[in-house]
Amino acid sequence: MIQMTITKGVLDASLDPRKKNRDCEFRKWQQRTCKHDSIAPLLTHTMTLQEWLEKNGAKGLDHLVLEEFPETGRGIKTLRALKAGDEILTIPGAVLWTVDAANTDPLLGPILRSLDPPLSVEETLAVFLLFIKARDTGYEERKLHTEVLPTHYTASIFFDDDELEVCAGSSLYGVTKQLKQQIKSEYMITLDRLFVKHPEVFPLHKFTLEEYSWALCTIWSRAMDFKLPEKQFRLIAPFADMLNHSLGVKTCHVYDQRTGVLRVLADNDYKARDQVFINYGPVPNNRLLRLYGFVLPNNPHDSYELVLTTHHLAPFYDQKVALFIAAKLDVNSTFSLTLTEPLPDKVLQYLRIQRSTSQELTTILATANAASKPVTARNEAEILTALDEALENLLAGFAVSIEELGLRVAGDQYPVGGNAWAAAHVSMGEQRILRLALAATRDRQVLVVCARCGKAEDGNKKCGRCKKVVYCSVDCQKAHHKEHKGSCKSPQ
Numbered sequence: 001m002i003q004m005t006i007t008k009g010v011l012d013a014s015l016d017p018r019k020k021n022r023d024c025e026f027r028k029w030q031q032r033t034c035k036h037d038s039i040a041p042l043l044t045h046t047m048t049l050q051e052w053l054e055k056n057g058a059k060g061l062d063h064l065v066l067e068e069f070p071e072t073g074r075g076i077k078t079l080r081a082l083k084a085g086d087e088i089l090t091i092p093g094a095v096l097w098t099v100d101a102a103n104t105d106p107l108l109g110p111i112l113r114s115l116d117p118p119l120s121v122e123e124t125l126a127v128f129l130l131f132i133k134a135r136d137t138g139y140e141e142r143k144l145h146t147e148v149l150p151t152h153y154t155a156s157i158f159f160d161d162d163e164l165e166v167c168a169g170s171s172l173y174g175v176t177k178q179l180k181q182q183i184k185s186e187y188m189i190t191l192d193r194l195f196v197k198h199p200e201v202f203p204l205h206k207f208t209l210e211e212y213s214w215a216l217c218t219i220w221s222r223a224m225d226f227k228l229p230e231k232q233f234r235l236i237a238p239f240a241d242m243l244n245h246s247l248g249v250k251t252c253h254v255y256d257q258r259t260g261v262l263r264v265l266a267d268n269d270y271k272a273r274d275q276v277f278i279n280y281g282p283v284p285n286n287r288l289l290r291l292y293g294f295v296l297p298n299n300p301h302d303s304y305e306l307v308l309t310t311h312h313l314a315p316f317y318d319q320k321v322a323l324f325i326a327a328k329l330d331v332n333s334t335f336s337l338t339l340t341e342p343l344p345d346k347v348l349q350y351l352r353i354q355r356s357t358s359q360e361l362t363t364i365l366a367t368a369n370a371a372s373k374p375v376t377a378r379n380e381a382e383i384l385t386a387l388d389e390a391l392e393n394l395l396a397g398f399a400v401s402i403e404e405l406g407l408r409v410a411g412d413q414y415p416v417g418g419n420a421w422a423a424a425h426v427s428m429g430e431q432r433i434l435r436l437a438l439a440a441t442r443d444r445q446v447l448v449v450c451a452r453c454g455k456a457e458d459g460n461k462k463c464g465r466c467k468k469v470v471y472c473s474v475d476c477q478k479a480h481h482k483e484h485k486g487s488c489k490s491p492q
């Protein structure tokens, strides 16, 4: 199926014994890792990925080797010590996978450019990958890269039903189900617009839904994103895409728009034979598993995306929309609840506006920073009760509780690193955050409603000693004294 007919060029390994060893090592690795039976026997006469990259100006490969690591899988090891700031790797523009490279390809480019509307960046890169993989002749150099890509992924769209059920109730569960549907319909459209229309370029049997999903996951898990002055820019850099993620390093890959080169710098010192990492960003486990197919236990960047919407038939809808805009909120807003901020002020601000009476709306309009502070005790009590209920419902929707998942993860029910184990970590992370959000909601509730009778009045006063509960009257405070005195302690 795959033919590799390039003979070695200027970079003849036989001239440099150190390089010869390295090339041998790389070939051995390529042979071991590649699942394509046909390439192994051909490799001895052909160019390696490294040779192709170096021919185009890649730097740093001399001191880097690919290796399997127990925790991260295949990654890059440095053979020499590195100091913070050292350039580890430079990958030239000519070998990058970009939308421009796809659009300027002599065969694929004209087809892509004729599409109206054009494919998205993600679709373009996925089609580009599939196109190269399917070529029987030509494109041998780019194929050197596609041949070392993983043959399968562990992102959540590839989970079987039982594995996905482990995280039922989590946002990942719903998003994964939706995503599978979305990919299917996107594939059907692409099938129609591209694959069926251009059989000379896309041999149909090579563009199945499975292959399309594989290509998308290749993009999700290997593409690097850069914010350039006038656009968001996505690329896959051969070899640099073998760098694994660690929260222990800072972001240290840069794209030089002027030269079109991708550079990876060391952000800290490395000893010889250390694995070199980059940082994929502050990504929560639900996203890590959806895009990259792995999780970090106790991920400090875990989050829960809370979606709040207001129905267009809600009372005073137009006024509320105007206030949302003034507060830099959207009618359909998504809020990240995190471990350090499980109940962001913006959530409360949104709900205060959403649940205001006509009079409260007038008050909000008259004050600066619309509803960033409580509007009335009534409004505050209502939003906190609604939030309490919503969080309780979300937590009740998880198929397996955090305690039960903890036991399963600690025991041997879910093999460490497996799909069910990863799904359990996502579910535990989301439940942890929702519980923190619920606790924060309740901490606020007791400062709004009278601890005895439950009245939410603007004149409610805090207990003079502990300041942790409020009362609507002296009578209520006295009547509640017996119950409250045990927990009433001065903050000092």
Ligand SMILES: C[S@@+](CC[C@H](N)C(=O)[O-])C[C@H]1O[C@@H](n2cnc3c(N)ncnc32)[C@H](O)[C@@H]1O
Residues within 6 Å of the ligand: 071, 072, 073, 074, 075, 149, 150, 221, 222, 241, 242, 243, 244, 245, 246, 291, 292, 293, 294, 295
């Ligand atoms: C950019 S690639 C890195 C190279 C990849 N390990 C390979 O063999 O091709 C990203 C993928 O590497 C793996 N990975 C990266 N960082 C990891 C980590 N800290 N723990 C576990 N797997 C990781 C995940 O499978 C992820 O989808």
